[in-house]
Amino acid sequence: MNNKLWLALGAGILLVLAVSALFAPLIAPHHPLRQSLSEDLIAYSADHPLGTDKLGRDILSRVLHGGRISLLVGVSTVTLSLAIGLIVGSMSGFFGGWIDQLLMRLVDILVAFPGILLAIAFTAVLGPGLDHVVIALCLIGWTSYARLVRGEILALREREFVQAARALGCRPKRIIWHHLLPNLLPPLLIQATFGLAAAIVAEGSLSFLGLGVEPPTPSWGSMLNDGRQFLLVAPHLTTYPGLAIMITVLALNLVGDALQERLTARNR
């Protein structure tokens, strides 16, 4: 399959996932928290196509609502990390000197820490909750964007159009916003695609450990954790949230790879 088809496939899957997450309250056949203890651990029924969990809650409805949490955490984490990375990387690359040294040493120190471990440690002390998860994931998440932006700006600032803008007396802020940023967008978009996939998996990991979203709100990671104790009698409890995470990450990887290949081909 060629690059265009991979991109279309990935983007198509993402569109379906985003629409189903956005309109989950309208699409979902049941309320995700509605319990029916007489219908617990059903594998399949006409009323519950993906079955029910230990409290008789509809898995399909919970998977659809869980997608909202995963995408919300992913998009929030990427947006916040991107904003911080953009500011730090621009300052570091554009001004150079001691500002660059100071900021990049800070990045080096943070990168020396395994990101997900720091996120686990912070959510462990701060307590579960969506806002805590996003903050914890951003703690190290911004560093990759900062490094990327700095590197790109170092290369761009010597180009003729930037030198011309300087010679015309443009202020640093204007040069960064109007001349450098538009050129930074393609690599940042690719990084953000992979960052979104990583954030979704990280949120899943935190929820799996009971450090993500608080119960009974459904999230793919917490659904997997709940289903773990019923592996023998009800494997469907782990199958569907796991598939949802895998398909989302797969689609993001497809889009990221295809965009990366396009950018490499263009630069060649």
Add this chain to the structure above:
Amino acid sequence: MNRQADDSNPVKHYLIQRLLFLLPTLLGALTLVFVLIHLIPGDPVEVMLGETATSADKQELRRNLGLDQPLLTQYRNFLTNLAAGDLGRSLYEQADVAEIIGARLPATLQLALCAMIAALAISFSLAILAAVNRGRWPDRGALLFSLFGLSLPNFWLGPLLMIAFSIQLGWTPVSGRGGISHLVLPALTLGLGMAAILTRILRASLLQVMTDDFVRTARAKGLPEKQVWLKHTLRNALMSVITIMSLQFGALLAGSLITETIFSWPGIGRLTVQAIQTRDYPLVQGCVLVIALSYILVNFLTDLLYKLVDPRVSYE
């Protein structure tokens, strides 16, 4: 004179430079770990002991943890104790944190090592197969494996493998630590992500090196194909593998938290999760510290390993 001596020994110069760089990194990591306990919302002692604890118990714990001291004194004591190998005392296990971690460390190292071996074995076989058969079905298969491997989170892969191989087929034990059969599923769960990344990177490196002039020359002068691969192609493609392995080691350590929890593997990962669940914060601090320091140490050793693999790497 000294400078001349240093310049004449680039390895020593490089080592000193790297060690000097290691210091702020280490200090940064230690500060982050120190800060952890102070981020607990409200009174950390109340959070750890619960609201029903007597004020005498709270006072005792506050004194034991040094929380009754000014912040700077606490930080100084934290670093001094650490230098003496004292990581504090667990709240519930009535033992030193260092002792508890020491008892669990071999299990985690064993699992991480096996996961790495599994990842290397899978990725080398697939990448060589893919590079030799570029554009044909083994190549496409390897790329598909890589794509799916990267998309499968280990907190789903673990239960999947458990359902298939332990519950349905009965080939491996469900959980716990014992012989090699106990290791297979946890090692695969932990190593598959790394295998997926390595396959992709190694394939790309091999394809690039295979077209380099020195490989063509080696073939032209009549070297056997086995030697061309082992001495020229694979060795030159190894650099990227080392870089990725070092970067992935952090993911491996952090991944051990989930994998060990799924398979009830008695290592540091499971210990950390248990400590988080029981709010044994001194133990959480100790575990996070040991994992982070291992990661920093591995990155440092990787830098030194580059020279061994590729003598062209300059220490200047």
